[in-house]
Amino acid sequence: MRRAIVGQVAGVLVTLFGLLVLTFVIGRIMPVDPVRAMVGEDATREVYDTVYRQLGLDRPVWTQFFYYLWDVLHFDFGTSIRTGQPVLEDIKRVLPATIELATFAIILGASLGIGLGVAAAVNKDSWIDHLIRVVSLLGHSMPIFWTGMIGLLLFYAGLGWVGGSGRMSQFYIGLVPERTGFLLIDSAISGNWEVFRSALNHVILPASLLGYSSAAYITRMTRSFMLDQLGQEYVTTARVKGLSNHQTIWRHAFANIRVQLVTIVALAYGSLLEGAVLIETVFAWPGFGQYLTSNLLIGDMNAVMTCVLVVGVIFIGLNLISDLLYRVFDPRTR
Amino acid sequence: MAQTNPILTVKNLSVRYGANAEPAVRNLSLSLGRERLGIVGESGSGKSTVGRAILRLLPRAQVTAEQMQFEEIDLSTASERQMLAVRGRRMTMILQDPKFSLNPIQRVGAQVAEAYRTHFRCSKAVARAKSVAMLEAVQIRDPERVYDLYPHEVSGGMGQRIMIAMMLLTDPDLVIADEPTSALDVTVRLNVLNILDGLVRDKGIGLITISHDLNLVRNFCDRVLIMYAGQVVEELAAKDLDRATHPYTRGLLAAQPRIGGTRQPLPVLERQSEWKTAGGAVS
Numbered sequence: 001m002r003r004a005i006v007g008q009v010a011g012v013l014v015t016l017f018g019l020l021v022l023t024f025v026i027g028r029i030m031p032v033d034p035v036r037a038m039v040g041e042d043a044t045r046e047v048y049d050t051v052y053r054q055l056g057l058d059r060p061v062w063t064q065f066f067y068y069l070w071d072v073l074h075f076d077f078g079t080s081i082r083t084g085q086p087v088l089e090d091i092k093r094v095l096p097a098t099i100e101l102a103t104f105a106i107i108l109g110a111s112l113g114i115g116l117g118v119a120a121a122v123n124k125d126s127w128i129d130h131l132i133r134v135v136s137l138l139g140h141s142m143p144i145f146w147t148g149m150i151g152l153l154l155f156y157a158g159l160g161w162v163g164g165s166g167r168m169s170q171f172y173i174g175l176v177p178e179r180t181g182f183l184l185i186d187s188a189i190s191g192n193w194e195v196f197r198s199a200l201n202h203v204i205l206p207a208s209l210l211g212y213s214s215a216a217y218i219t220r221m222t223r224s225f226m227l228d229q230l231g232q233e234y235v236t237t238a239r240v241k242g243l244s245n246h247q248t249i250w251r252h253a254f255a256n257i258r259v260q261l262v263t264i265v266a267l268a269y270g271s272l273l274e275g276a277v278l279i280e281t282v283f284a285w286p287g288f289g290q291y292l293t294s295n296l297l298i299g300d301m302n303a304v305m306t307c308v309l310v311v312g313v314i315f316i317g318l319n320l321i322s323d324l325l326y327r328v329f330d331p332r333t334r
Numbered sequence: 335m336a337q338t339n340p341i342l343t344v345k346n347l348s349v350r351y352g353a354n355a356e357p358a359v360r361n362l363s364l365s366l367g368r369e370r371l372g373i374v375g376e377s378g379s380g381k382s383t384v385g386r387a388i389l390r391l392l393p394r395a396q397v398t399a400e401q402m403q404f405e406e407i408d409l410s411t412a413s414e415r416q417m418l419a420v421r422g423r424r425m426t427m428i429l430q431d432p433k434f435s436l437n438p439i440q441r442v443g444a445q446v447a448e449a450y451r452t453h454f455r456c457s458k459a460v461a462r463a464k465s466v467a468m469l470e471a472v473q474i475r476d477p478e479r480v481y482d483l484y485p486h487e488v489s490g491g492m493g494q495r496i497m498i499a500m501m502l503l504t505d506p507d508l509v510i511a512d513e514p515t516s517a518l519d520v521t522v523r524l525n526v527l528n529i530l531d532g533l534v535r536d537k538g539i540g541l542i543t544i545s546h547d548l549n550l551v552r553n554f555c556d557r558v559l560i561m562y563a564g565q566v567v568e569e570l571a572a573k574d575l576d577r578a579t580h581p582y583t584r585g586l587l588a589a590q591p592r593i594g595g596t597r598q599p600l601p602v603l604e605r606q607s608e609w610k611t612a613g614g615a616v617s
Contacts, residue, residue: 233434239391240429241449241500242422252437330439331484 008323012316019312023305024068028061032299037081072309078302082295087306090291095310096181097167098280098287101210102272104203108211110218110265117222121230122249132219139216147209148282155205163202165284172198206283210276214268221264225257232256258329266318274311341508341540342366342388345401349380349387353396358383360564366508370534370541372551372572374586375561381544384561385510388542389427390417405507423453426501427510428530431517432493436485442493443469443481446500453504468499472529491522498530508540515550527554548575548586560586563610582609 027034035051043051056064071077077087120132156164163169167183172195176187184203187195229235230253238248277289288307295303326333342365349359359380364371375381387397390409402409407420426449429435437445446468447461454461462481469477472495485493494514501509514530515523531554534541545551551558552575560568560583568580578584585603 233429233431234437236386236391237429237435237445237497237500238437240389240422240427242418242420242452243448244418252440256437256439332438332486 008320012320015316016313019309019316020069020072021065023308023312024065026308027068027301027305030299030301030304032301034299034301037299037301077306077309080295080303081300082298082303087303090303091288091306091310092181094286094288094291097183097285098273098276098289100167100182100184101203101207101276101280101285101287102269104207105210105272105276106214106265106269108208109214109268110261112211113215113218114222114261116215117219118226118249118254120219120223121226122245124227129223132223136216136219139212139219142213143278144209144213144276145278145282147212148206148279151205151209152282162205163198165282166202167285168195168198168202202283206276206279206285210272210279214272217268218261218264222257222261225260226253229253229256255329259326259333262322262325262329266322270315270318273314340365340367340403341405343401343403344388344399347384347387347397347399347402349383349392349398350396351392351394356564358395358564359387362561362564362566364559364566366540366542368538368540369557370531370543370555372555372558373542373544373561374546374548374551374558376546379561380564381546381561382512385427385512385542385544388510389421389425390414419453422449422506423504424506425508425510426504426506427512428494428497428501428514430513432485432488432490432497433517435497436493438485440484441482442485442488442496443483446481446496446503449500450503464503465499468503469496471502471533472496472499473525474499489522490518491526494518494526495529498526498533502533502537502539505537506539508542509534510542510544512544513546514543516545516547548590551575565610567609580609581606 034055035048035057039047039051052058056067059067075088077091079085080087080090083090116132116136120129123129152164155161176183176190176192176195179186179189183199184196187193187199230249232253235248235253238252243251273288276287277293279285280287280289288310292304292307292311295307344365345363347359347362348357350357362380362384373381373384383392383395386392387395388402388404388409390397390412397410399410404420404425407416409417412420436442443462443465446465447458450456450464451458451461456464466477466481469480474480474492474495480488480492480496488496494517498514511530515526518526527550530541533539541555543551543555552572555572558570558572558575559566560570560578560580562582568578568583570578575583576587578587582603582605585601588601589603591600
């Protein structure tokens with residue numbers, strides 16, 4: 001067990017180092033001149049050269065990499081050109097918004113997807129299965145920005161059931177002191193339930209739509225995992241023992257697909273965190289996806305490198321968690 | 335061959351997988367007392383399907399029978415609820431390969447105990463004690479330790495003995511053993527069969543052994559049904575196997591390798607199309 005943990009930690013460290021190399025390389029090969037992006041088109045030669053040296057770009061590449069490592073280890077990710085603020089501050093602001101949205105979405109998506117997937121597998125080839133497959137195919141094939149707009153038209157403009165764009169009504173912005181950056185948590189801590197309700201109202205539609213599109217994928221995977229297990233002999237054993245359908249499915253077959261489910265749900269969650277750019281744009285959600293995309297478009301090197309690093313760290317973290325859950329769910333991996 | 339009080343009576347059982355498919359079993363009839371019946375045939379002859387049809391484990395297949403009576407229960411009309419009370423309690427089945435027939439993520443002891451707890455109200459401790467005793471009865475040394483192992487931690491022979499323990503724990507009246515030893519090493523095969531045979535005789539259980547191994551049924555059964563293409567072509571007492579008259583049975587026997595036999599290639603079975611239509615010669 002101890003050896004496994006040591007191996008795990010070593011693996012994470014190596015991956016992190018690889019990730020840092022990658023982000024560094026991305027920073028160097030981006031087709032943007034970082035100096036020009038800072039000083040502007042009209043700067044003189046002298047100004048350009050001064051900034052060039054300030055950024056350390058006159059040093060050998062490996063020295064630059066060493067400085068980059070040093071800075072990252074001290075949580076110094078530089079300043080964003082676009083916002084003029086330290087990148088870390090920016091990320092602290094946008095990431096919680098996305099985590100809030102993605103977490104909501106994955107909870108909805110995983111419960112819906114797993115439920116539908118199991119139901120489809122158990123009722124294979126019946127009308128239930130066909131219906132679920134159509135629902136899941138729709139979730140796959142409808143572009144999210146389109147469902148976003150239709151959703152806004154229908155549930156916000158038409159029915160008025162949910163809030164519109166942004167994380168809360170304009171009216172409440174700035175009312176709640178920021179502690180964690182998670183609006184739902186912050187408003188709950190300060191006991192401002194009106195803001196809490198407004199935030200919930202705003203997150204529910206984009207989260208449901210994102211959840212639906214993740215559910216589409218999770219449903220299909222769950223269905224095929226489940227069909228695979230239902231065809232196994234131990235399922236026959238369970239039925240021979242006199243277990244009911246329900247007990248056989250959940251106690252035996254479903255218990256055996258948990259490992260696979262953990263993997264795909266973690267991946268789906270990761271890609272949600274990485275930024276649902278389209279839905280964030282449609283809903284004017286000040287999140288990570290928007291931040292990453294707009295910085296990428298103007299070539300804000302420090303910000304992009306840091307965003308890639310954050311995405312990488314998120315995936316490393318999720319992988320670590322799924323590895324741990326494997327050990328819990330499958331005795332063969334212990 | 336005490337056939338005075340049949341446990342199971344099947345008349346003209348047919349099974350089809352899908353409406354247009356060739357029937358996997360055609361007009362099969364059998365009757366079983368507290369005895370050991372063998373069903374022998376090649377792969378695809380429908381012998382496994384018979385076992386599963388009797389336990390009503392083929393929800394997707396079309397099963398028809400003139401009569402399917404298990405003690406006082408009419409299997410062809412019994413509700414699923416009735417079947418749940420019968421399956422695992424009075425009628426069980428030993429599956430082929432413990433590598434696949436045990437749930438890989440549950441401790442083997444818990445799986446054995448589950449068979450008991452499904453049908454008897456009792457505390458976990460009682461179920462555990464019963465299971466441990468049963469594991470001991472199938473000659474597992476140190477059953478307390480084995481109880482907490484996972485299927486990948488036990489050998490094939492031990493896995494199959496655990497399977498037998500699981501299926502005999504509830505004192506069933508009928509056990510169907512579906513190729514119980516074909517996945518095992520030759521060296522442990524006999525040992526496992528002897529354990530099963532001993533328990534079945536002690537408890538007076540009706541046993542149907544499904545196999546493709548003629549020597550196995552010869553030694554461990556009282557009576558043998560020979561199946562070909564979904565139907566019974568011949569029925570005889572196990573000791574009379576060498577006096578079989580049907581050309582298919584004779585062909586199977588001739589194709590058996592023998593220690594000390596010649597080194598000539600074994601004869602190959604010449605299949606006759608009339609076997610498919612002329613079958614069911616026995617009741």
